[in-house]
Amino acid sequence: MSMGTSMGAITTGRWGLGLHRLLPWALLGLLVAVWLGGGVSVDPSAADEVLELLALPVLVIAAAALLADGVHDRLARAGVVLALALVALPLLQLLPLPAGLWSLPAARQALAADLTAAGVAAPDLRWTLTPAATEQALWSTLPALALFLAALALDTPRLRLWMVRALLAILAGNVLFAFFQASLPEDSALRLYHSWGPNFGGLLVNANHHATALLIGLSLAVGRAVHARRRAAAGRAAPTAWLWPAGFALACVLLIPLTGSRAGMVLALPVLVAALWLTGAVDARRLRRSPRMLAAVLASLVLLALAAWSVAGWMQVDAVHELRGRIAQATLAIAATQQPWGSGVGSFVPVFAQGAPPDLLLDAYINHAHDEYVQWWLEAGWAGLLAMLAFAALMLAALRRLWRMRGQSGEAILAASCWVALLALLLHSTADFPLRTLTLMGTGALLAGLMLGALAACPDARPAAIARDAGHPGPLPSA
DSSP: OOHHHHHHHHHHHHHHHHHHHHHHHHHHHHHHHHHHHOOOOSSSOTTHHHHHHHHHHHHHHHHHHHHHHOOOSHHHHHHHHHHHHHHHHHHHHTSBOOHHHHTOSHHHHHHHHHHHHTTOSSOOOBSSSOHHHHHHHHHHTHHHHHHHHHHHHOOSHHHHHHHHHHHHHHHHHHHHHHHHHHTSOTTOTTOSOSTTOSOSOTTOSSHHHHHHHHHHHHHHHHHHHHHHHHHHHTTSSOTTTTHHHHHHHHHHHHHHHHHTOHHHHHHHHHHHHHHHHHTTSSOHHHHHHOHHHHHHHHHHHHHHHHHHHHHHHHSOOOHHHHHHHHHHHHHHHHHHTTTTTOSOTTOHHHHHHHHOOGGGOOSSOOOSOSOHHHHHHHHHHHHHHHHHHHHHHHHHHHHHHHHHTTTSSHHHHHHHHHHHHHHHHHHHTTTSOGGGSHHHHHHHHHHHHHHHHHHHHSOOSHHHHHHHHTTOOOSOOOO
């Protein structure tokens, strides 16, 4: 090897080492900033531009780290391509369309007739109907993209575990802040949000979104408890190390009713069961061999289901909750007139106000469809539908791999808990709009990056699955 080649390798190695040392701190700093300033549901908020600027250096560091190391796992590569495609969509919507293509949607034909009647000779025929809002939506994707790529670029199990613990600490801090905010008088200068009255949202203006955050914490804490219990059984950790994450998971379940979110209570039991099952804490074969354990598990599930049902019935149903279904149905009808292009990412408010039926022309400000998928169909059209199908395929492919390696290693447990947490976020998006806040959009991107990074680090799960089927325990979970 020549001296020039040797010096180049040394320089590259030092550069890569510096990147990986800086990356976790840059990722943590952006995550904390997104939680501190991205919890509002107004588009855009005063803090958005600051968070988008903070995302730029993290994005550069993460991209450089990934380029230096390469993305070798098939699912991870698919995740990167999909993330870049989602960011590219609002960028494409800012481009002009030929008049014939622009006027394909029925709603645009009526708009073109109105423009002609008004004497507008040369209208701006872009893909989106609201260029300024779409441009803002484009910039708002930067924090989530940076968090996803940075989480994916974490190169050791220890760093991924450290980031999960950091997220759990942030969620715990938000709970404490929510209690503090709820204890203040409505006119207190220390209250973060004055227009919403007292709620249990903490840094999140919408308490329903706090329920989403607690569901995320529930899944991650279950994963940490299962991992700690496995390590304790192998003599690698203290026998009581699993108690604190188990207590955290229980606290998340008990705190969800304080948010007033009925969807949060309905999802709590499925999230708990999915997390226990996918992390390998529950083994169907062992349950069949132990009738007492099976009876205890079934009794616990019945009690939890009854508790969720009674609490959901006890919660007050507000006017917005009653309108959610009607708003989603109206959005779906409006979306049908905007195909195949969609009205443009970020265009919901003016497009809905123009096309809403008379019974939904209210004094209240309807800023979202309260169904992320219906709103995405309206704004992004057929391209948005393809993006949703691609993401669903990615989640299913990840689930298939996770199912083969249930409890095989610490990385498999971490990936499973992130998958369930991400699923909880996606399910809650059918009745609300958590992904429309920078906080939860960024948190979801972080979970996706951690999940794909952990899956890429897992060995082939098929030998472990064969060992379990034969009655052998398989490899012990790693740290």
